Amino acid sequence: MTTRPAAVETTRTWSIAELADEFEVTHRTIRHYEELGLVTPERRGTVRIFHRRDRTRLALIVRGKRIGFPLEEIRTIIDMYDEQPGEAGQLTYLLDQIADRRADLERRRQDIEDSLAELSTLERRCQADLRSLTSE
Missing domain, CATH: 1.10.1660.10 (Multidrug-efflux Transporter Regulator; Chain: A; Domain 2)
Structure with a gap:
């Protein structure tokens, strides 16, 4: 080898x-x-x-x-590696950014779940209204 x-x-x-x-x-x-x-x-x-x-x-x-x-955030993270405090500072900053991004995505997920629940409620009402209209 x-x-x-x-x-x-x-x-x-x-x-x-x-x-x-x-x-x-x-x-x-x-x-x-x-x-x-x-x-x-x-x-x-x-x-x-x-x-x-x-x-x-x-x-x-x-x-x-x-x-x-976003690219500017990526630039900041990448450039930190070459500057003081170097890799430790880069990782600390990145962990903060990850936490922020995760929180944003969790808020979005909750918004999506809330929207889906509202759609389900509206759908049930529409189906009930349609049934009552067609049974008359």
Whole structure:
């Protein structure tokens, strides 16, 4: 069994097409993230070369979007990793954001359950009214 040397793994790069396929996003989406400074690929002419840091950041962006964080919030969370207080501060902040997001989703779920209950009540009234109209 052969293993890759660590140096090869850290120098691995990706094209925009590879990352778009891997994360199931469009090239345009990745270019948009680049315009916002969320990823900073190396440029060789018109070719974008993405390094491990860009790939990791893209994974975090996609995950953040999937759970409903706006891009500015994602930027704050990602950028905290490189600044003081570093990863601990990033994780503390992220936990606060998760709690806020969870509370918002729980409120939405309750609103949906309340709406469904109201619809069920209205539906029962309509069915009863219809039955009384058709039995006359």
